[in-house]
Amino acid sequence: MAKLTGAETVVFSKPVSITATASTVGTKEGDGPLGKLFDRVLTDNMAGEETWEAAESAIVKDDLSILFEKSGVRPDFIIGGDLQNQCCGTNYGVKDIKIPTFGIFDACASFGEALALAAIMIDSGAAENVAAEVSSHFCSAERQFRFPLELGNQRPQTSTYTVTGAGAAMVSSADRPPYITAFTAGKITDYGVNDANNMGAAMAPAAAECISSHLRDTVRDAAYYDLIVTGDLGYVGKELLLQLLKKEGIDIADNHIDCGIEIFDKASQDTHSGGSGCACSAAVFAAMLYKRLRNGELKRILFVPTGALMSPTSIQEGKNILGTAYAVAVENEVIKWNI
Amino acid sequence: MNSESYDEMVKKASPDSPLLKDCIRAFAVGGLICVIGQMLTNFALNYGLDEKSAATFTSVTLIVAASLLTGMGLYSKIGKFAGAGSVVPITGFSNSVTSPAVEFKKEGYILGLGSKIFIIAGPVILYGVLTSVIVGMVYYFAGR
Numbered sequence: 246m247a248k249l250t251g252a253e254t255v256v257f258s259k260p261v262s263i264t265a266t267a268s269t270v271g272t273k274e275g276d277g278p279l280g281k282l283f284d285r286v287l288t289d290n291m292a293g294e295e296t297w298e299a300a301e302s303a304i305v306k307d308d309l310s311i312l313f314e315k316s317g318v319r320p321d322f323i324i325g326g327d328l329q330n331q332c333c334g335t336n337y338g339v340k341d342i343k344i345p346t347f348g349i350f351d352a353c354a355s356f357g358e359a360l361a362l363a364a365i366m367i368d369s370g371a372a373e374n375v376a377a378e379v380s381s382h383f384c385s386a387e388r389q390f391r392f393p394l395e396l397g398n399q400r401p402q403t404s405t406y407t408v409t410g411a412g413a414a415m416v417s418s419a420d421r422p423p424y425i426t427a428f429t430a431g432k433i434t435d436y437g438v439n440d441a442n443n444m445g446a447a448m449a450p451a452a453a454e455c456i457s458s459h460l461r462d463t464v465r466d467a468a469y470y471d472l473i474v475t476g477d478l479g480y481v482g483k484e485l486l487l488q489l490l491k492k493e494g495i496d497i498a499d500n501h502i503d504c505g506i507e508i509f510d511k512a513s514q515d516t517h518s519g520g521s522g523c524a525c526s527a528a529v530f531a532a533m534l535y536k537r538l539r540n541g542e543l544k545r546i547l548f549v550p551t552g553a554l555m556s557p558t559s560i561q562e563g564k565n566i567l568g569t570a571y572a573v574a575v576e577n578e579v580i581k582w583n584i
Numbered sequence: 585m586n587s588e589s590y591d592e593m594v595k596k597a598s599p600d601s602p603l604l605k606d607c608i609r610a611f612a613v614g615g616l617i618c619v620i621g622q623m624l625t626n627f628a629l630n631y632g633l634d635e636k637s638a639a640t641f642t643s644v645t646l647i648v649a650a651s652l653l654t655g656m657g658l659y660s661k662i663g664k665f666a667g668a669g670s671v672v673p674i675t676g677f678s679n680s681v682t683s684p685a686v687e688f689k690k691e692g693y694i695l696g697l698g699s700k701i702f703i704i705a706g707p708v709i710l711y712g713v714l715t716s717v718i719v720g721m722v723y724y725f726a727g728r
Contacts, residue, residue: 393687397663402599437587446594
């Protein structure tokens with residue numbers, strides 16, 4: 246049974262398996278360093294639709310159908326999220342699939358939340374299979390949060406580039422590695438950051454607090470994990486995370502990577518601080534991390550999707566950008582927790 | 585950690601924009617746009633237009649050209665390269681009106697394009713007009 250351990254961590258002693266993953270990305274992501282690993286790379290970011298928002302929903306629908314095919318099951322529930330107002334990207338994407346759906350929002354940390362909630366459903370016996378799915382689209386995010394696409398301006402060096410795509414995982418009661426063995430739910434942090442072009446800075450403290458709580462609650466050392474993988478901190482956020490953790494005596498410099506840094510090639514793709522968006526961590530998990538866990542190259546990872554919480558209104562009204570993160574432990578063996 | 589000391593950390597970790605490179609590019613492209621403008625003016629004067637009409641011809645031509653380039657998806661590329669060099673001239677103003685028009689057309693001609701076309705240029709128009717009124721009044725009462 247799932248058990249609350251320490252202040253914020255839930256551990257699973259029963260197998261909660263991830264039996265398949267699916268990733269779909271846009272053209273720029275397909276040209277990036279991980280291009281060959283994704284299940285599907287779009288040839289046109291409009292995905293044959295009339296609007297960017299509809300394109301995102303089409304990507305969601307496609308990615309879920311890839312997931313169902315690869316896992317060989319239709320899940321009992323879908324838990325999904327995106328960046329559009331009122332989860333429209335997800336809702337329009339799943340409407341024809343006719344599977345009960347939980348729409349969630351935790352900005353770019355949504356995939357972590359979806360995995361955590363799916364794991365609880367599997368562990369409790371509420372479901373046999375749950376699809377965790379998130380999406381983002383560069384153009385729909387730009388339109389909602391920033392400027393019109395064709396406005397001729399320059400992006401600051403601290404800005405990140407929203408990933409176009411979707412990532413999904415089938416969380417299942419089937420006993421097959423890798424397993425979700427624990428998760429630590431993030432607390433909302435406010436460190437006074439109000440620059441919407443520096444999301445990495447807004448999210449780094451949330452990631453630091455979440456990782457540090459996870460290690461304390463599980464009585465684990467940072468070196469226990471082959472990799473600690475944050476979602477979309479980018480180059481600026483990564484440096485801040487390492488510094489913040491160092492102040493607490495935790496050194497993850499050797500085993501930390503960030504999905505936002507992995508997905509684009511900074512030099513040739515002009516993406517400044519890196520990639521961001523819900524799909525950034527989800528697509529990298531589905532395409533790269535899951536495969537490396539399956540082939541045994543990685544045995545245990547701490548996957549930490551990070552989110553910057555704000556709305557166009559909160560930014561206009563001068564409010565700070567809040568941060569959140571979920572740390573999900575994914576390991577190749579079931580842990581008999583005794584803490 | 586309080587937000588002031590975190591702010592210090594953020595400042596140190598955040599790379600600055602390459603100021604010198606940006607300035608050189610802005611100077612070159614901004615200058616080039618002005619040169620094109622001057623060529624248009626001279627062209628109009630040679631064809632017998634008076635100075636006022638030549639200036640109008642130049643503005644209108646630059647505005648239309650920037651608007652076309654925006655629609656073709658080229659002005660954003662110029663803007664990314666040149667920064668202020670392509671924002672400050674009249675072509676930048678044209679781009680700031682055309683780009684929301686392109687973006688919000690999908691939300692309809694009235695509530696989409698119609699209401700959002702000045703989303704970027706609106707403040708310039710509003711405060712530009714207000715400033716003109718104030719300067720005009722100062723000129724009227726004090727300048728004569």
